[in-house]
């Protein structure tokens with residue numbers, strides 16, 4: 001059963017590739033097929049005419065001086081020449097069509113890979129399996145599907161041509177056929193064996209390749225340049241990289257050496273077979289059992305047959321290789337997000353009345369067994385500013401990820417106006433929120449785009465960009481930049497400018513303000529802001545966010561104080577909840593934290609107050 005599956009696998013691969021070719025490059029697929037057919041027709045014509053030419057020449061030599069013999073020969077020479085020119089033209093043009101088709105298919109494959117990557121669950125990015133599959137899909141190359149098609153056509157063409165040559169060879173002597181098989185079949189078996197061997201080796205080595213690529217990135221990317229120099233990690237990382245590459249290179253070289261020596265043996269056998277046959281034919285000709293024409297034809301076509309056979313071997317093993325590697329691409333394309341769309345999504349309320357609610361939510365990151373959130377009950381009502389406080393690792397960011405449906409809870413549920421959020425379309429539901437995470441993205445593009453990416457549906461020249469920048473306190477420094485909102489925020493490209501970390505944070509805040517969402521989520525939005533900027537932001541925060549709801553995570557309790565309601569988290573549970581005054585009265589964790597932070601300021605007050 002397994003064997004049948006293995007045999008059928010290339011056919012199944014082909015069944016998936018053909019629609020892909022059709023979708024991505026219909027015109028070039030048709031054209032390259034037609035041109036390939038012409039190539040076959042002219043190729044066969046050349047062989048036929050060559051045979052006729054040899055026959056006519058032999059005849060002419062046999063019947064010396066027969067009138068019209070020479071013109072007959074010249075006619076065949078002209079026809080063979082014309083067919084050869086037509087064959088070469090068809091071959092070149094079909095090569096061109098295949099190349100164009102290859103480019104179209106490669107772009108199509110890239111688009112498919114990107115569309116899967118941007119839709120994959122966040123959890124995938126945190127699993128080695130995802131990275132291995134993506135790396136393998138990339139290794140498999142975006143050209144593979146097109147190669148399969150072109151190899152298949154070449155295979156068809158070469159099989160036909162080879163069949164014609166075989167017929168010609170058999171007209172000379174049928175004993176030459178097994179010789180031809182000896183020249184072709186062992187080479188095929190060797191190639192297929194080593195293709196599989198190399199493929200399996202590469203599969204095993206994916207993580208090592210990724211580790212090497214990571215080290216390469218550490219050494220060459222600007223993000224790490226400062227630490228790398230100051231901690232003098234350069235030599236250490238270079239050694240690690242060289243060791244990994246050395247291991248990979250050594251293993252690959254060993255496989256290549258083995259393959260080369262086996263191939264040399266096989267090629268020698270083929271040459272011995274060829275010269276043996278030549279000797280045999282020469283002897284037969286001397287004995288008068290073959291004509292000189294047969295010997296000439298043998299010399300003309302046996303090597304052609306051998307090289308066609310070798311091409312055929314290459315194409316077959318390439319086809320097999322492509323089938324294996326395209327399988328890796330499909331493995332990636334077949335990844336389906338676990339955060340699934342409901343079959344019939346419910347409409348997300350435009351103006352929620354009750355707000356978002358966590359009901360007894362528990363959560364464990366996929367692929368791990370420790371629960372990071374336990375029995376969470378939390379509500380964010382429309383227009384309410386809610387703060388989340390807690391020690392590092394207490395689960396605040398995880399809670400936000402659940403809220404935005406980057407993950408689904410392991411137990412309990414999250415509702416919007418009483419409806420389980422899993423019943424909404426994912427993208428519609430996510431539009432309820434605008435978020436800035438602690439590790440927000442620095443886009444290497446213009447200031448305008450960095451802000452507009454908060455709501456990409458807005459046109460490029462939207463005045464909302466400037467309004468958001470003003471709200472985030474970013475407008476003054478943006479307007480001082482050389483090209484203001486058009487300044488590229490990177491030193492990677494011409495005319496770019498780099499910002500300070502606090503300025504980047506203001507840009508990220510502007511991005512969150514850009515989107516007219518119902519709830520704004522800010523995960524430590526002011527960690528890099530100076531106290532003046534932070535004070536300004538929260539002084540009239542409610543107006544800045546246009547009286548929408550907000551969830552703010554902050555370790556600065558002076559910020560948290562302005563919230564309508566505060567949740568205190570500890571080790572994945574909500575241990576206290578209430579208004580600032582209620583929590584202070586309660587004399588619990590919050591009160592203790594607040595007292596400790598306030599203590600420093602009071603000391604200064606105390607020193608300065610006479």
Ligand SMILES: Nc1ncnc2c1ncn2[C@@H]1O[C@H](COP(=O)(O)OP(=O)(O)OP(=O)(O)O)[C@@H](O)[C@H]1O
Nearest residue numbers: 126365368372390391392393394395396397398399
């Ligand atoms: N992607 C992840 N996969 C597995 N575990 C994770 C992941 N992200 C966070 N954790 C774990 O979940 C727990 C809560 O992390 P979380 O980031 O939610 O804490 P936090 O309260 O936001 O901390 P901080 O104040 O440092 O930002 C931690 O123990 C952390 O190790």
